[in-house]
Amino acid sequence: MKKSNWWVHLLLIISSFFAVFPVLWILSTSFKPKSEVFSTELHFIPETFTLENYIHVLTRADGVFLQWMGNSFLIALLTALISLFLSTTAAYAISRFKFKGRGAINYLFFLTQMFPGALLVIPLYKIINGLGLLNSYFGLVLAYATVAIPFCVMMMKNFFDTIPYELEEAARVDGLSHFGTFYRIVLPLALPGVAVTGFYSFITAWNEFLFALTFLSEQKMYTLPIGLQQFVNQFNTDWHYLAAGAIIVTVPVLIIFLWVQRYLIAGLTSGGTKG
Amino acid sequence: MGARKNTWIAYVFLAPALAVLAVLVFYPLVQGISYSFTDMSQYNMGSKFAPPSYEFIGFKNYSDLFASIFQPESVFRDVIVQTLIWTFTNVFFHFTLGLILALLLNRNIKGKGIYRMLLIVPWAVPSFIAAFSWTWMYNETYGVLNLVLQKLGIGAIPWLGDSFWAMFSVILVNVWLGVPFMMITLLGGMQSIPQSLYEAARVDGASAWRQFWTITLPLLKPVAATSTVLGVIWTFNLFNVIFLVTRGGPVRATEILVTYAYREAFLNWNFGMAATYGVVILSFLLAFTIIYQRMLKTGSNEGVYY
Numbered sequence: 001m002k003k004s005n006w007w008v009h010l011l012l013i014i015s016s017f018f019a020v021f022p023v024l025w026i027l028s029t030s031f032k033p034k035s036e037v038f039s040t041e042l043h044f045i046p047e048t049f050t051l052e053n054y055i056h057v058l059t060r061a062d063g064v065f066l067q068w069m070g071n072s073f074l075i076a077l078l079t080a081l082i083s084l085f086l087s088t089t090a091a092y093a094i095s096r097f098k099f100k101g102r103g104a105i106n107y108l109f110f111l112t113q114m115f116p117g118a119l120l121v122i123p124l125y126k127i128i129n130g131l132g133l134l135n136s137y138f139g140l141v142l143a144y145a146t147v148a149i150p151f152c153v154m155m156m157k158n159f160f161d162t163i164p165y166e167l168e169e170a171a172r173v174d175g176l177s178h179f180g181t182f183y184r185i186v187l188p189l190a191l192p193g194v195a196v197t198g199f200y201s202f203i204t205a206w207n208e209f210l211f212a213l214t215f216l217s218e219q220k221m222y223t224l225p226i227g228l229q230q231f232v233n234q235f236n237t238d239w240h241y242l243a244a245g246a247i248i249v250t251v252p253v254l255i256i257f258l259w260v261q262r263y264l265i266a267g268l269t270s271g272g273t274k275g
Numbered sequence: 276m277g278a279r280k281n282t283w284i285a286y287v288f289l290a291p292a293l294a295v296l297a298v299l300v301f302y303p304l305v306q307g308i309s310y311s312f313t314d315m316s317q318y319n320m321g322s323k324f325a326p327p328s329y330e331f332i333g334f335k336n337y338s339d340l341f342a343s344i345f346q347p348e349s350v351f352r353d354v355i356v357q358t359l360i361w362t363f364t365n366v367f368f369h370f371t372l373g374l375i376l377a378l379l380l381n382r383n384i385k386g387k388g389i390y391r392m393l394l395i396v397p398w399a400v401p402s403f404i405a406a407f408s409w410t411w412m413y414n415e416t417y418g419v420l421n422l423v424l425q426k427l428g429i430g431a432i433p434w435l436g437d438s439f440w441a442m443f444s445v446i447l448v449n450v451w452l453g454v455p456f457m458m459i460t461l462l463g464g465m466q467s468i469p470q471s472l473y474e475a476a477r478v479d480g481a482s483a484w485r486q487f488w489t490i491t492l493p494l495l496k497p498v499a500a501t502s503t504v505l506g507v508i509w510t511f512n513l514f515n516v517i518f519l520v521t522r523g524g525p526v527r528a529t530e531i532l533v534t535y536a537y538r539e540a541f542l543n544w545n546f547g548m549a550a551t552y553g554v555v556i557l558s559f560l561l562a563f564t565i566i567y568q569r570m571l572k573t574g575s576n577e578g579v580y581y
Contacts, residue, residue: 008379009386015376016393022408022451023396025419029411042422090292097285105289112300113505114560116512118536119553122310122546123303126320146299149292178284207401209515214541225403229519232407239411246404257399258392265459 023250030054030243037240053244065245067220068227071137075223076205078141080198083148088194091156092182096165112150117210120146125214135218143211148201155200159193160186196263203253224249310550311336317544329547336551350527358511358531361446366506368450370499373457378487380458381465398455406519409448410435413520438528441521445529449516457502464498465491500571507567508560532556 025044029037030053032046057065093099094106124143125134133139163186171181187194209225216222222230228249231242257264313329321327343351380391397405412419413434421431434444468491476486514533517523523530523538530538532552540549 005382005384008382008384012376012379012384012390012394016390018451019394019396019455022405022412023400025412026404026408038417040417040422042419042426086292086295089288093285093288097282097288099282099285102285105293108296112296114508114512114557114564115300115304116533116536116553116556116560117514118512118533118540119307119550119557120300120303121537122540122550122553123306124299126306127303129322142299145295146303149296150300153292182288203401207403207515209403209518210537225401225515228403228407232410232519237411239414239417242407243411246407250400250404253401254396254399258395261392261395261399265463 023254026243026246026250029239030247032240034240037243053240054248057241057244057248060241064219065227065248068222068224069249071221072206072223072225075137075140075144076202078137079144079148079205080202082141083145083152083201084194084198086145087149087152087197088156088187088190089182091153092160092186094153095157095160096168109150109153112146117147121210121214124211128215134215135221137221139215140212140223141205143215144201144205144208147208148204151204152197152201155197156190156193159190159197163189192263196260199256199260200264203257206253307550307553310547311554313547315546315550317546320546332547336548339548340551340555350530353527354530354532354535357442357529358533360442361517361529361531362507362510364446365449365453365510366503368446369453369457369506370503372450372454373461374499376454376458377461377465378491380462394458395455397451398459400452402452402515403519405452406448406516409444409451410520413444435521436525438525441525441529445517445520448520449510449513452516453506453510457506460498460502461495464495468494496571500567504564504567507563511556511560532559 028044028046031049031051032043033048033050033052036043036047094102124146128134128139128142131139133142167185167189168181171185176184207225208223212223212226216226219227224245228242228245231238231245312331312333314332314335315327315329319327319329321329340351343349344355376394380387380394400408415421415431415433415436418434420434425431433440435441472490472494473486476490481489511531512533514537517529517531517534518537521529523534532555536549536552536556539545539552
């Protein structure tokens with residue numbers, strides 16, 4: 001394998017460039033003054049560097065952006081907690097027990113991936129409207145849980161599969177109950193997996209658009225995707241502000257994502273990832 | 276894999292998740308399907324002040340849709356064709372580019388970790404942010420793409436203003452978003468292939484190309500099968516990108532079934548018809564999954580999940 005592999009590097013460098021460029025371009029735009037953003041001169045690096053866009057976005061309309069960020073954060077966090085709470089034991093059961101209907105239930109979780117949001121959104125709209133939960137955190141959390149629970153189950157199952165079964169047998173011999181074994185032995189070992197699964201459902205909720213668009217109509221209840229869309233106007237979009245908003249939204253998620261990527265990948269591929 | 280026999284405790288562990296799914300997924304699903312046999316709209320769905328007054332109309336929505344396919348100017352037919360183009364072009368590029376990158380990353384090279392980190396950046400960017408960023412890059416006058424093209428002496432391209440380029444542009448955004456996931460799952464699959472197989476092949480004098488065809492590809496099949504099925508399902512149902520970048524325009528040129536169903540429901544307030552689109556989508560996906568799994572004879576969905 002020692003042959004010269006400059007072409008491998010070349011291809012990887014070109015691909016990496018395409019992968020990262022849109023983010024860098026938005027970053028560059030976010031530091032440009034309006035006159036430079038709407039100019040036909042091409043500057044990859046801002047000529048005049050300004051923080052004005054960030055200040056405007058954060059302070060505009062009594063800090064409504066921070067309010068949206070808070071809404072998004074709260075909704076995503078609640079979604080992650082609720083779906084973790086409900087899916088961990090289910091995933092454990094599928095990973096560890098042989099029972100009637102195991103295959104069918106496993107397939108059922110896979111099947112829910114196929115249900116179009118466009119079909120579910122109408123009855124959910126009716127249910128949530130009926131409960132008086134339009135424009136509320138909880139209504140949206142309920143809707144997101146429908147998407148998050150099935151894939152949390154599938155992802156957690158992959159993590160449980162990697163925990164050696166012998167540990168549990170030993171615990172059972174020592175007289176721990178099923179719940180005791182799960183709670184004291186398995187769960188602590190699976191904690192990285194739980195955290196990563198939680199993070200993944202957090203960002204799914206953080207990114208969700210269709211349900212939020214349908215269930216939220218009051219501006220102060222908006223989540224970030226809906227709120228940021230306010231900057232986009234068919235004819236006259238404030239790209240300089242939008243860019244700053246985009247960077248504020250992306251950077252925290254990006255950092256955590258890259259930080260936990262190894263665990264994330266392990267959960268998604270149900271296999272070790274080496275090197 | 277656990278070896279415990281048929282035990283009641285498993286059902287106790289499963290109960291909470293299944294109960295919630297029953298209420299929040301399966302009940303709405305059945306309701307949604309039932310709406311497709313009604314003329315439900317915003318005005319007759321019922322509210323605090325008025326009881327529901329929509330009516331059962333049998334298969335009328337379905338027969339209307341079916342009949343519209345054969346009309347000379349059929350938006351529904353265009354939307355189906357566009358949905359298929361959108362889905363299969365996306366998944367094709369996700370898979371081929373993901374496979375090429377996974378093969379490159381699976382080699383012994385310096386800086387592998389850094390490349391991998393840079394290459395998964397699109398996956399980590401929230402998709403609505405990606406949609407905004409690309410829309411900005413596609414801007415005809417100030418967008419970076421046209422500025423670069425003009426510098427190179429090639430004229431500006433109407434990225435979002437022309438029906439061909441609009442479809443090209445939304446697909447490009449989604450290819451950008453989706454390649455990392457495919458790359459990572461395929462890489463995971465490659466790394467679980469025992470090295471000894473390649474060593475044996477090398478002893479037998481098999482070329483790298485031959486090793487790829489006879490070892491890597493066949494052993495990658497379960498992983499590839501599952502991730503492409505999920506890819507098709509997700510892409511078929513993907514709403515964000517098209518809605519945010521083109522809103523289905525110009526003149527419905529990038530409308531797909533999901534965005535069209537949304538338009539029918541929440542712009543035209545015609546819930547019955549929108550639910551019918553939903554059922555059409557679900558039938559497409561079920562049929563596709565069944566045929567695809569038969570073809571590959573993998574049967575199970577073990578391995579990679581999503």
